[in-house]
Amino acid sequence: MSTLSTTASGPTVRDSSQRVLFASDLDRTLIYSANSMLLAGPDDAAPPMVVAEVYKSAPLSFMTRRAETMLKDLARRGLFVPVTTRTREQFNRISLPGRGKGYAVSTNGAVLMRDGVTDAAWTASIRSRVRECAPLAEVFTHLTVDHPVPGLVRARTAEDIFIYCLVERASISADYLAELTAWCEQRGWTVSLQGRKLYCVPVPVSKEAAVAEVRERMGIDLLITAGDSLLDAGMLELADIAFRPAHGELHDTGFERPHLTVTEAQGIIAGEEMVGRAMTHARRLAGSGAV
Ligand SMILES: [Mg+2]
Incomplete structure (x- = not known):
């Protein structure tokens, strides 16, 4: 199916199929550790895994x-x-279909890669915007010295951009999390608790900014996204069609949007469900020869 449209250079035939993109978080959305895969039912009914x-x-x-x-x-x-929020090094350990080809986003949006090559200009622009926020050292000192995170096992910085702490999850109360979130908000930082990891990230370092850039560069008509944590919320908001699993940080906060579908399954089966749903949309809208 084609439509005729007119441009400054005259009439052109434009394929009516749309350019579709599935941008997805990885951990606890597409990939799962043994502790997070939430298998239920008899062992011999578990799905084959890779x-x-x-x-x-x-x-x-x-x-x-x-x-x-x-x-x-x-x-x-x-x-x-x-x-992914993973650093480049952590991301490079993952063996995904299409690895090293096309666009990939790591370090929570601070790093944009194309065919495995980092876009230095993108990272520089993010670093420039981060200067509007409180310095990383101030937040790191707050978390580790001035007001140490309860149950802190260790704190790390990611590519000198954000901080993540391994914590004893039971030690993190809702009150502490609200207090830390308010403290960070005043300094242009955001907080996310995912399993045993507590993330503190400058607001300009976001997955949605990087995904919006990719959408622009690729000329995408329809954006599909998936994610499970607060750090994915903006990316889910940005999308035309979004999915989240029925587990994780967003599930715990009851995150709902009109264009968002929550999976029926939980854990690693939810991952499969979201890929399946994204593929159904992509096949229907992209057409067979449009990509
Ligand atoms: Mg995740």
């Missing part, structure tokens, strides 16, 4: 084999962009 990440010579993260097959199809057609 290893998505090896760390220190041991398998660490997984997806279902079916999710991988569908993701391969999306990646082969250039429709999939991984978006």
Whole structure:
């Protein structure tokens, strides 16, 4: 199907199929550790899985084999962009379909890669905007010295851009989290608690900013996103169609939007469900030869 439109250079035939993109968070959205995959039911009914990440010579993260097959199809057609809070080094450990090809976003949006090459200008522009926020050292000192995070095991900085702390989850009360969030907000920082990891990130370092940039560069008509944490909320807001799993930080806060679908399943099966739903939309809207 085609439509005729007129431009300054005269009438052109434009394919009516749309350019579609599936931009998705990774941890606890597409890939799952043994502790986060929330398998239920008898062991012999568990889905076949593939290893998505090896760390220190041991398998660490997984997806279902079916999710991988569908993701391969999306990646082969250039429709999939991984978006993660992981640093580049942590991201590079993950073996995803389409690895090293097309766009990828790491470091919570501070790093934009194309065909595995980091876009230095993008990172520079983010670093420039981060200067409007309180310095990383001030927040790090607050978390580790002045008002140490309860149950803090260790604190790390990610590419000198943001901070993440490994914590004893039971030690983090709702009151403490609200207090820290308010303290950070006053300094242009945001807070996210995911499993045993507590993230503090400058507001300009966002997945949605990087995904909006990719959408612009690729000339995307329809954006589909998926994510499970507060750091994914902006990316879900940005999308035309969004998915989140029925588990995780956003689920715990009851995050709902008219264009957002919550999975029926939880855990690693929810990951497969979201890829399947994204693929159904992509196939319907992108057409067979449009990408
Ligand atoms: Mg996640």
